[in-house]
Amino acid sequence: xxxxxxxxxxxxxxxxxxxxxxxxxxxxxxxxxxxxxxxxxxxxxxxxxxxxxxxxxxxxxxxxxxxxxxxxxxxxxxxxxxxxxxxxxxxxxxxxxxxxxxxxxxxxxxxxxxxxxxxxxxxxxxxxxxxxxxxxxxxxxxxxxxxxxxxxxxxxxxxxxxxxxxxxxxxxxxxxxxxxxxxxxxxxxxxxxxxxxxxxxxxxxxxxxxxxxxxxxxxxxxxxxxxxxxxxxxxxxxxxxxxxxxxxxxxxxxxxxxxxxxxxxxxxxxxxxxxxxxxxxxxxxxxxxxxxxxxxxxxxxxxxxxxxxxxxxxxxxxxxxxxxxxxxxxxxxxxxxxxxxxxxxxxxxxxxxxxxxxxxxxxxxxxxxxxxxxxxxxxxxxxxxxxxxxxxxxx
Numbered sequence: 001x002x003x004x005x006x007x008x009x010x011x012x013x014x015x016x017x018x019x020x021x022x023x024x025x026x027x028x029x030x031x032x033x034x035x036x037x038x039x040x041x042x043x044x045x046x047x048x049x050x051x052x053x054x055x056x057x058x059x060x061x062x063x064x065x066x067x068x069x070x071x072x073x074x075x076x077x078x079x080x081x082x083x084x085x086x087x088x089x090x091x092x093x094x095x096x097x098x099x100x101x102x103x104x105x106x107x108x109x110x111x112x113x114x115x116x117x118x119x120x121x122x123x124x125x126x127x128x129x130x131x132x133x134x135x136x137x138x139x140x141x142x143x144x145x146x147x148x149x150x151x152x153x154x155x156x157x158x159x160x161x162x163x164x165x166x167x168x169x170x171x172x173x174x175x176x177x178x179x180x181x182x183x184x185x186x187x188x189x190x191x192x193x194x195x196x197x198x199x200x201x202x203x204x205x206x207x208x209x210x211x212x213x214x215x216x217x218x219x220x221x222x223x224x225x226x227x228x229x230x231x232x233x234x235x236x237x238x239x240x241x242x243x244x245x246x247x248x249x250x251x252x253x254x255x256x257x258x259x260x261x262x263x264x265x266x267x268x269x270x271x272x273x274x275x276x277x278x279x280x281x282x283x284x285x286x287x288x289x290x291x292x293x294x295x296x297x298x299x300x301x302x303x304x305x306x307x308x309x310x311x312x313x314x315x316x317x318x319x320x321x322x323x324x325x326x327x328x329x330x331x332x333x334x335x336x337x338x339x340x341x342x343x344x345x346x347x348x349x350x351x352x353x354x355x356x357x358x359x360x361x362x363x364x365x366x367x368x369x370x371x372x373x374x375x376x377x378x379x380x381x382x383x384x385x386x387x388x389x390x391x392x393x394x395x
Contacts, residue, residue, distance in 0.1 A: 001031050001032065001093045001094065001387075001391070002031070002032040002033075002034075002090065002091065002092045002093050002094070003026055003031050003032065003033045003034075003092065003093065003094045003095075003096055003387075004033075004034050004035075004036060004087070004090070004092040004094070004095045004096065005019050005022060005023055005026075005033065005034070005035045005036070005096050005098065006035075006036045006037075006095065006096065006097045006098060006100060006105075007019045007035070007037055007038070007097075007098035007099050008037065008038040008039065008098075008099045008100075008101070008102030008104055008105075009037055009038070009039065009040055009099075009102075010035045010037035010040070010042045010045055010050060011040075011042055011043065011044055011045060012040055012283050013236055013283075014211075014236070014309040014310075015098055015099055015127055016037075016040075017213070017214070017309075018098070018211055018212070018309075018376075018379070019035060019037075019098055020035075020044060020045065021212060021214060021376035021379065021380065022096070022379070022380060022383060023035055023045060023049070025376070025377070025379075025380030025383070025384070026380070026383075026384075028380075029380075029384050031387075033049065034049045034050065034051065034090070034092075035049065035050050035051070036050075036051040036052075036053055036083065036086075037050065037051075037052060037053065038052075038053050038054045038059070038102055038103070038104025038105060039052075039054055039056075039059055039102070039103075039104055051083070051086055053076075053079055053080065053083045053104055053105055054076055054079050054103070054104035054105070055079070058075075058076055058078070058079050058104070059103045059104060061075060061076075062075035062076050062103040062104065063103050063160075066103065066160045066161070066162055067161060067162055067163050068162075068163060068164070069162075069164060069166065070135065070156075070162040070163075070164050070165060070166035070167075070169075070170065071166075072101060072103070072135075072160035072162070072170075073100065073101050073105065073106065073107040073108075074106060074107070074108060075103075075106060076103075076104055076105055076106045077106050077109065079104070079105075080105055080106035080109040080110060081109060083105075083110075084109060084110070084113045087113065087118075088117070092120055093120045093121065094120055094121045094122075094123060094387065094390070095114070095118065095120060095121075095122055095123070096123040096124075096125070096383075097122065097123065097124040097125065098124075098125050098127065099127055099128075099130075100131075101130045101137070101160065103160070107174075107177065108173065108177060111177040111178065111180075112177075114181060115177070115180040115181050121183075121184070121390050122181065122183040122184065123183070123184045123186060123383075123386070123387075123390075124183050124184070124185055124186065125186045125187070125188070125209075126185060126186070126187045126192060126196065126306075127188065127306055127307075128306055129144075129192075129195065131174060131178060131201070132144065132145075132174070132195075132196070132199040132200065132201060133170075133171070133174075134147075134149075134152065134166070134167035134168060134169075134170040134171030134174070135152065135155050135156070135158075135160070135162070135165075135166075135167050135170060136155040136158050136159070137158075137159055137160075138158075138241060138304040138305075139155075141195065144195065144198065144199060145198065145199060145200065146171075147168050147171050147172060148167070148168050149167060152165050152167035152168075153165050155167075158239070158241070159237075159239075175200045178200070178201060179200055179201070179203070182203070182204055182205075183201075183204050183205075184204065184205045184206075184207070184386065184390065185201055185204050185205065185206040185207070186206075186207055186208070186209050186383075186386070187206070187207075187208055187209075187306070187307075188208070188209065188210055188211040188306060188307035188328065189208065189210070189306055189307040189327065189328025189331050190208050190328065190331060191306070191327050191328040191331065192306050192307070192327070192328060193206055193207070193208045207386065209379060209382045209383060209386070210307065210331075210373070210374055210378075210379065210382075211307055211309055211312070211374070211379060212312075212374055212375050212376035212377065212378055212379030212380070213309060213312050213313055213316055213371065213374060213375065213376060214375075214376045215316055215371065215372070215375050215376070215377075217285045217286075217289065218285070218289050218292070218312075218313045218316035218317055218371075219289070219316060219317060219368075220293055220317050220318035220364075220368065221286075221289055221290050221292075221293035221294075221317065222293075223290050223293050223294045224294075225294060226259065226294065228256075228257055228258060228259040229257055229258045229259070229296035229297075230258075230259055230260075230261055230294055230295045230296050231250075231254070231258050231259065231260045231261070231295065231296065231297060231298075231299055231354060232260075232261050232262075232263070232291060232292065232294075232295035232297075232298045232299070232314070232319070233247055233260065233261070233262045233263070233298070233299050233300065233301070234262075234263040234264060234288070234291075234298075234310045234313075234314075235262075235263075235264040235302075235310070236264055236265065237264060237265050237266075237267065238262065238264050238265065238266045238267075238270070238272070239267060239270070240303070241302065241303050241304050242264075242301075242302050242303075242305075243300070243301030243302050243303065243324070244266070244270060244272075246301040246345065246347050246350070247260065247262060247272070247276065247299075247301060248272060248273045248276070249347045250299075250301075250347050250350060250351060251272075251273055251275040251276050252273065252275070253347075253351055254275070254351065254354075255355070258296070258354065259277065260275065260276045260277065261276070261277045261278075261279065261291065261295070262276050262277070262278050262279070263278075263279045263280075263281070263282060263288070263291065264279075264280070264281065265280055265281055266278070266280075279291075288313070289313075289317055292313060292314045292316075292317035292319050293317045293318065293319065295314070295319045296319075296359070297319065297320050297321070297322055297339075297354060297357060297359065298310070298311070298314035298319050298320070298321045298322070298339075299321075299322045299323070299350065299354070300321060300322070300323040300324065300329060301323075301324050301342075301347075301350060302323070302324055302326055302327070302329055303324065303326055303344060303345065304326060304327060305326055305327040305328065305329050306327050306328050307327075307328040307329075307331065307332065308323075308328075308329050308332065311323055311329060311332035311333060311339075312332055312371055312374045314367075315332075315333065315338050315339070315367035315368070315370055315371045316367075316368065316371040316374075318364045318365075318367050318368050319364075319367065320338055320339040320340075320357065320359055320363055320364070320367055321333050321338065321339035321340075321367075322339055322340045322341075322342060322350065322353050322354060322357065323339065323340075323341060323342065324341075324342055324343070324344040324345070324350075325341045325342065325343060325344060326344045332374070333370070334366065334370055337363065337366045337370075338363065338366045338367045338370045339357075339367075340353045340357055
């Protein structure tokens with residue numbers, strides 16, 4: 001059986017690491033597997049098992065077309081047509097999609113091929129709401145399943161940034177393309193599974209498979225502790241959705257015995273206040289694991305999120321998590337045992353939990369034990385069981 005994994009990244013960041021772990025997991029179970037990805041490069045995945053769909057020029061052109069016409073996922077025509085020719089030659093049994101957004105792929109061309117020419121099975125792991133939205137990757141749940149939303153223009157400054165509003169056109173096109181062929185939809189949280197079951201994708205099989213992390217990389221490290229108690233926060237991009245404003249507010253009222261370290265890029269025009277130590281970016285797993293291990297507590301003040309891997313990575317390193325009760329974030333911890341859950345947008349309660357959390361050796365042990373359920377090995381096993389069921393349906 002030949003499986004193709006498709007994602008914007010192949011090895012880096014959260015979804016890239018997930019796809020990389022699935023690649024090696026599928027290979028270990030005897031499947032032939034390749035990865036098609038949009039940008040950056042591969043260093044661990046063998047070159048013969050990888051196909052790069054896009055290039056920097058194409059990506060920038062895609063971003064420009066998105067900005068000018070709200071055409072996110074509708075540019076990259078030449079590179080996607082080349083990708084389809086490669087697909088025809090490879091003759092895969094399963095195409096396992098992940099993020100097909102990210103300025104690298106034309107989803108109309110891809111799904112025209114899937115709907116009209118591809119005879120195999122489609123597994124689509126949803127990491128956000130982009131597939132069921134006319135624009136943004138995250139929407140208020142009251143706005144789901146609507147061809148028109150009154151405040152569509154308010155989402156234009158969110159990823160993917162656009163100057164014009166084509167929400168209704170995009171929603172109708174996605175609904176038309178994504179409902180022609182039955183797929184297996186996977187989400188990494190019960191929260192997103194329930195949303196998908198209410199969307200236009202509801203007629204597909206929809207299951208929850210929690211994401212996994214590589215416990216051979218994320219584990220408690222022996223590190224020198226800082227004089228102050230480190231409050232750690234990590235995000236790829238620190239937009240307001242991720243809690244940028246909340247962390248800045250927290251820093252202003254945090255007692256002197258604490259210090260906030262925030263890891264991740266900040267968009268132009270935004271910034272952390274001077275009381276926060278900012279590390280712009282790190283793709284070094286050892287450096288990241290050391291940061292998790294050195295922290296007193298990890299905070300995740302995200303306002304919209306599906307299944308944040310940072311919550312898992314922190315616990316894997318023995319550091320409890322305090323997270324807002326949004327999306328699937330609270331599903332990643334055991335409230336009171338491996339961390340605490342806080343009402344969304346309550347910086348005051350966030351501070352109270354930081355000051356009152358009782359971090360014992362038992363809580364640290366619970367964190368490490370909890371993450372065995374969220375291991376990459378368990379994730380792979382769940383997907384292999386899913387593939388086995390798909391194979392049996394054809395017998």
